[in-house]
Amino acid sequence: MQTQSTTLTHPKLAVIGGGIGGATAALHIAELGLEVTLIEKGTGLVSGPPICHLHAGGNLYREIDTDQCIELLKQSIDTVRLYPSTINRRPTVITVPYTDGGSPEELYERLITIQKCYSQLVEQDPANKVLGEPNDYYRFYSREELEQLAVKTQPNQPKCVDEWMIPFAKHTDLDALKFPVVAVEEHGWSVFRIAASATLALEQIPNCNLLLNTEVVGVEETQNGWKIEYSNQYGANQIIDVDYLINACGYETGSIDDLAKKPRERLVEFKAAYVTKWDQCNELWPEVIFHGPRGTPNGMAQLTPYPGGIFQLHGMTKDITLFDDGLVASAADSSQPILPLRLKKKIRAGWDEEVVVERSRRAISHMARFIPSYGQAHEFGQPLFGAQQIPGSDDSLRAADVTFEGAHYARIEVVKGSSALEAAIKVVSTWSLFDYQQRSIEELHPVIMSLSDHEVELKASELAEQRGYPNQLACYYGQ
Numbered sequence: 001m002q003t004q005s006t007t008l009t010h011p012k013l014a015v016i017g018g019g020i021g022g023a024t025a026a027l028h029i030a031e032l033g034l035e036v037t038l039i040e041k042g043t044g045l046v047s048g049p050p051i052c053h054l055h056a057g058g059n060l061y062r063e064i065d066t067d068q069c070i071e072l073l074k075q076s077i078d079t080v081r082l083y084p085s086t087i088n089r090r091p092t093v094i095t096v097p098y099t100d101g102g103s104p105e106e107l108y109e110r111l112i113t114i115q116k117c118y119s120q121l122v123e124q125d126p127a128n129k130v131l132g133e134p135n136d137y138y139r140f141y142s143r144e145e146l147e148q149l150a151v152k153t154q155p156n157q158p159k160c161v162d163e164w165m166i167p168f169a170k171h172t173d174l175d176a177l178k179f180p181v182v183a184v185e186e187h188g189w190s191v192f193r194i195a196a197s198a199t200l201a202l203e204q205i206p207n208c209n210l211l212l213n214t215e216v217v218g219v220e221e222t223q224n225g226w227k228i229e230y231s232n233q234y235g236a237n238q239i240i241d242v243d244y245l246i247n248a249c250g251y252e253t254g255s256i257d258d259l260a261k262k263p264r265e266r267l268v269e270f271k272a273a274y275v276t277k278w279d280q281c282n283e284l285w286p287e288v289i290f291h292g293p294r295g296t297p298n299g300m301a302q303l304t305p306y307p308g309g310i311f312q313l314h315g316m317t318k319d320i321t322l323f324d325d326g327l328v329a330s331a332a333d334s335s336q337p338i339l340p341l342r343l344k345k346k347i348r349a350g351w352d353e354e355v356v357v358e359r360s361r362r363a364i365s366h367m368a369r370f371i372p373s374y375g376q377a378h379e380f381g382q383p384l385f386g387a388q389q390i391p392g393s394d395d396s397l398r399a400a401d402v403t404f405e406g407a408h409y410a411r412i413e414v415v416k417g418s419s420a421l422e423a424a425i426k427v428v429s430t431w432s433l434f435d436y437q438q439r440s441i442e443e444l445h446p447v448i449m450s451l452s453d454h455e456v457e458l459k460a461s462e463l464a465e466q467r468g469y470p471n472q473l474a475c476y477y478g479q
Helices: 020-031 066-082 104-124 143-150 161-171 191-204 250-260 341-349 353-368 372-376 417-430 453-466
Strands: 012-016 035-039 092-097 138-141 177-184 208-211 215-221 226-231 237-242 244-247 266-277 287-290 301-306 310-315 327-329 384-391 402-405 409-412
Touching (some): 012 020, 012 226, 012 237, 020 035, 020 191, 020 417, 066 417, 092 104, 104 138, 104 177, 143 161, 143 177, 191 208, 191 453, 215 250, 226 244, 244 250, 250 266, 250 409, 266 353, 301 353, 310 353, 341 384, 353 372, 402 417, 409 417
Parallel strands (some): 012 244, 035 208, 244 409
Antiparallel strands (some): 092 177, 138 177, 215 226, 226 237, 266 310, 266 384, 287 301, 301 310, 402 409
């Protein structure tokens, strides 16, 4: 239940959890001039489940309805405007193989609707034109068109969708696909540049108290707010009093719900993506989706490109990205779904090298069914992995943001990272903490807007290396 509270003169807020939801909420609140404490038990911000692209239209998810797709489009546009240094501008190619059972025509009506919505958003505010020209939001390709592109040489820097399609046309087994295929402007999104942007901005804002290596051990609701007890990096316990508490703990949101005595039904799903290197690659690829029935041996295969022949792979099978018992639900006595011990161990202690190699090679083989020469690729470091929460009981939910309990407690429950800013704005609006007066995203966030692309990339490379990943994952890719 959403309850609007009485406006306080100088409200104090706490955000527990420094993932994409919590970091974005703290950033937004701090940029508005409000006093906020961000508590994160890890060593840095935004280090949770793998983020690799915006869902600017949700076209990767055929199972969700068009309303969710439009919501994801709007949220993605706002996200690009808030985090301008985090986007890898290249298209995404969506295909339907014969092994899938679906039809390419199923995308037609949805794409027309999303394109129309994007065009309207740009008409309302030209600053929303962050995905290119609305008329160019998508393009279908016949087999004949791809065969013509396959004999061309890609320029060093592709400037149009046709040029991005050249390596796909050249290396993909077109006999395996139904036609047409579609290229859409769903761009890449760098998790390391998100982390860098949020960290650099929050460190500059004096009204944000950033507490890393700090774990919440207790919360107590008071008449007008909350007492929060936490253990700092030196093992000492401290207590702070705040007027409002935002639970943004990602897949561990239920653990704070339990402490706060605010029960909530939810799901948690563990997923992983695999970092691989294709040494023979000397072209710039788009992202590529080969659709397939989730959880089966023919599950969706996803190829996400980075500089230097580095590719992140998803394979929606239980022996690649998905895991047996990897989707778990909360129980009557706790709001926190419990993952199997072997998966919790991966989150806390990392992966055994043998498992990394085995699953990475399965991912490579899964992709090579459609791009035969990708079989030459090899594993290139630890997976990107984590668990994501899904509020409620519908595991197909993709557009979610925030829920409220009483006047002083909110949960940010994003399934996709692009929902984070909308969640933060809803928190501020519901609690009447700030009068937006129709000010733009850029006007409301002067600190993060002041960051240069160069300093964000430098910080992102530093974070990638600290976390044990190749710095190519932090670098700009595309136009």
